[in-house]
Amino acid sequence: MLRNNGEQHPAPREQGVRWTVDQVLALAPDAASRKAGSRLGSPGPWSETGCGGGSGAVWGLCGGSGSKPYRTVVDTAGVAYRCSCPSRKFPCKHALGLLLLWAAEAHEVRETETPPEWAGEWLRTRQQQGARQQQTREPSGGPGPVAASAVDPEGARRRAERRAERVTAGATELEQRLADLLRGGLSTAEQAGYDLWEETAARMIDAQAPGLAGRVRELGAIPASGPGWPVRLLEECALLHLLDRAWLDRELLPEPLAATVRSRIGLPTAPAGPALRDHWLVLSQYDTFDGKLTTRRIWLYGRRTGRTAQLLDFGAAGRPPGTALPTGLTLDAELTAYPGAGQLRAALGERFGIPAQSGGPPPGTTVGGALAAYGRALSDDPWLTGRPVTLGSVIPVPDAGDGVGWQLVDTDGQSALPVAPDAPSRSGLWRLTALSGGEPVTVFGECGHRGFTPLTAWQPGSSDAVPLHR
Incomplete structure (x- = not known):
């Protein structure tokens, strides 16, 4: 996947268009950084x-509390940051402030051919690292380094078999625990408390099946979570049982579905297949945090191929992921897909030139079209929680307090999608409403069993993407 020190194309690159304020603020790791950067x-x-400077970079010195100003440089093609301040956040407030000053097209940030030496040294180091990474790639353009071929294949096969045996033992134990739960009645789940679920999840970690452990922890949060919780618990138990049985009978599955099962179980996978070059529009970028790990999801849309892809990056120990792509920009790049039925995850490979402005949203569909697409996706991946979709012309309707909640209504007024309860903050929903002003807008988001999660919106006739998830 994309690294913070992403690969560099060796050819000279012209300075890209300046980002918008919304695109800059969407990169902030948290609200405090957004405020300080502003x-x-x-x-x-x-x-x-x-x-x-021929590198798509922005640089500057920012006066602070110390005797020396902080040296800040941003590679807008990367995207990556470097600042001499002690902050552990990426980007730090100085990088955000510099980008905001640049986005405002202030005359203080002039284009020049030569960056100062302290900035140029870092940029040259990044270019050299990118060149070395490109040289270590396979001649066919595959995602893995040539050195990977030197790994002992027999040893790797034995390790994979041992892990598969442990996962099988864990899945068999989990099947027994689910059977005990249903035999005793779902009401016992509320009485047992969360400790039972946490102990079961720990057993799945011991079995090297982190995907099963995560789903077990989600089960533990359902009892007593509100009206209708037994139904929700039964549904999730059924999906977990389906995943268990799929793993135990994986030899009977077609390979694409078997690859999806391995991914859902939590086994490591690598991108495979030929690289696909396109002009990829960054549809959305947002983070989720599970208490230990920050997961960044970036949705891309290929202008030529019409393909949608997702990049994943992770940050541990309170550090944000290194990958950052501003919503609304388009990058000329190669992607390599991961295996699996209906899987959209991909790895970002070589990039060509500097990201440019998007030119508008991708083609949209109706509410009915979004539901049909989600239904088709479930046939490939029954454990899917959401499918990316662009609604071409909908009107946001705020919660009227009648229990219906927020909705996105087709312009004909005949169809509507409920907004998912875990959608962006209310400020994001009201930002969408203000953008609409009662008129149709184009909205990109994820359509799932709990409703639609709006992530980005465009006004009619405008090419500026407005992030809703901050």
Whole structure:
């Protein structure tokens, strides 16, 4: 997948268009950074600012509490950041402030051919690293380094077999526990409390099946979660049982579905197949946090192929993931898909040039079309929680307090999608409403069994993407 020190194309690149304020703020790792960065988005604290240099970079010195100003440089093609401040956040408030100043097209940030030496040294190091990474790729353009071929295949096969045996033992034990739960009645789940589920999840971790462990933990949060919880618990138990049985009978499955099962269980997979080059529109970027790991999901749309793909990146120990792609930009790049039936995950390979403005949203569909697409996706992956879709012309209707909740209504007024309860914050939904002003808008998001999660919106006739998930 894309790394923070992403590969560089060796040819000279022209300076890309400047980002919008929304695109910059969408990169902030949290609300505090967004607020602090906004305060630094004015010329006051900055000196020796510039951009370009044939590298798509922005740089500047920011005065702070120390005797020396902080040196800040951003590679807008990467996307990556470097700042001499002690912050462990990426991007830090200085990088955000510099990007905001650049996005405002302030005359203080002038384009120039040569960056200062401290910025140029870092940019050259990134280019050299990218060149070395490209040289270690397989001649066919595959995702793995040539050195991978030197790994002992027999040893790798034995390790995979031992892990499969442990996963099988864990799945067999989990089947027994699910049977005991149903035999005793779902009401016992509420009485047992969360400790039973956590102990079962720990057993799945011991079996090296993190996917099963995560689903067990989700089961533990359902009892006593509100009206109708027994139905929800039964549904999730059925899906977990289906995944168990799919693993235990995986030899009977077609290979694409078997690959999906391995991925859902939590076994590591690698991208496979030929690289696909296209102009990829960044539809959305957002983070989720499970208490230990931050997961960043980036949705892309290929202008030429019409393909939708997802990039995943992870950050541990409170650190945000290194990958950052501003919503609404388009990058000329190669993607390599991961195996699996209906899987959209891909790895980002070589990029060509600097990201440019998007040129507008992808083609949209209706509410009925979104539901049909989600239904087809479930036939490939029954454990899917959401499918990316662009609604071409809908009107957001706020919660009227009648128990219906927020909705996205087709322009004919005959069909509507409920907004998922775990959708973006209410501020994001009201931002969508303000953008609409009662008129139809184009909305990209994820359509799932709990409703639609809006992530990005476009006004009619506008090419500017407005992120809704912050």
